[in-house]
Amino acid sequence: DAGITQSPRHKVTETGTPVTLRCHQTENHRYMYWYRQDPGHGLRLIHYSYGVKDTDKGEVSDGYSVSRSKTEDFLLTLESATSSQTSVYFCAITQSRELSGNTIYFGEGSWLTVV
Amino acid sequence: KQEVTQIPAALSVPEGENLVLNCSFTDSAIYNLQWFRQDPGKGLTSLLLIQSSQREQTSGRLNASLDKSSGRSTLYIAASQPGDSATYLCAVGGDSNYQLIWGAGTKLIIKP
Numbered sequence A: 001d002a003g004i005t006q007s008p009r010h011k012v013t014e015t016g017t018p019v020t021l022r023c024h025q026t027e028n029h030r031y032m033y034w035y036r037q038d039p040g041h042g043l044r045l046i047h048y049s050y051g052v053k054d055t056d057k058g059e060v061s062d063g064y065s066v067s068r069s070k071t072e073d074f075l076l077t078l079e080s081a082t083s084s085q086t087s088v089y090f091c092a093i094t095q096s097r098e099l100s101g102n103t104i105y106f107g108e109g110s111w112l113t114v115v
Numbered sequence B: 001k002q003e004v005t006q007i008p009a010a011l012s013v014p015e016g017e018n019l020v021l022n023c024s025f026t027d028s029a030i031y032n033l034q035w036f037r038q039d040p041g042k043g044l045t046s047l048l049l050i051q052s053s054q055r056e057q058t059s060g061r062l063n064a065s066l067d068k069s070s071g072r073s074t075l076y077i078a079a080s081q082p083g084d085s086a087t088y089l090c091a092v093g094g095d096s097n098y099q100l101i102w103g104a105g106t107k108l109i110i111k112p
Helices: none
Strands: A004-007 A010-013 A019-025 A031-038 A042-051 A054-057 A064-070 A073-078 A087-094 A110-114 B010-014 B019-025 B032-038 B044-051 B056-059 B062-067 B072-077 B086-093 B100-102 B106-111
Touching: A004 A087, A010 A019, A019 A031, A019 A087, A019 A110, A031 A064, A031 A073, A042 A064, A042 A073, A042 B086, A042 B100, A054 A064, A073 A087, B010 B019, B019 B032, B019 B086, B019 B106, B032 B062, B032 B072, B044 B056, B044 B062, B044 B072, B072 B086
Parallel strands: A010 A110, B010 B106
Antiparallel strands: A004 A019, A019 A073, A031 A042, A031 A087, A042 A054, A064 A073, A087 A110, B019 B072, B032 B044, B032 B086, B056 B062, B062 B072, B086 B100, B086 B106
16 A cells, blocks of 8 residues: 555534645655545545645635645645535545556545534 | 546445446546545545556456447446445546546445
8 A cells, every 4th residue: 555644534623713634645756636525526636736845726726725845745724614625635646647647546535524 | 528427326236246337428538547446434546547549458357448439438347246345436537637537436335
């Protein structure tokens, strides 16, 4: 299994509070991704990173920000959590471009509930 | 806009049966298509990757086919086992960088 650790794995937070999810990898992969998974929607890309301090928006980036200060860490921040952000969040990594056919590895997910 | 659909959302079959999971997509201009497995409370594991120029890929008891013209892919599982119980998702790689478009998955239950 690829070395990807997400923390926290489970969190309940109140509406309006900031939340940060962390993804840590030990594979030295250049590309890192944050997805959310909701019933009936499959996975949707929030943000991705193609190197240290290099990030870009995905399909559903509103309300989220990311940072990558080290190759191994990719942080996802909800500046002011809303109930619509209750979801399961997955971090993923690839060695090169996602569409080049390289294997994509996923973390085990972070369950976030906003009440 | 590419849309990926997996029907049915859930499927329950007896152990030992051969079965087919379906994935359909609306835009045939794809780069590749992948099938993933997701166990409850876990992340996703890549099973098979089919490039747009390929028609099928095989791994053990799994065989995935791709028909771009009809916008369909199937995942064939031979001699199903209870350990195959999981949710199976397909994802299409389109012409936008870094984007995979995902189906919502089919939850498969293999009854002993």
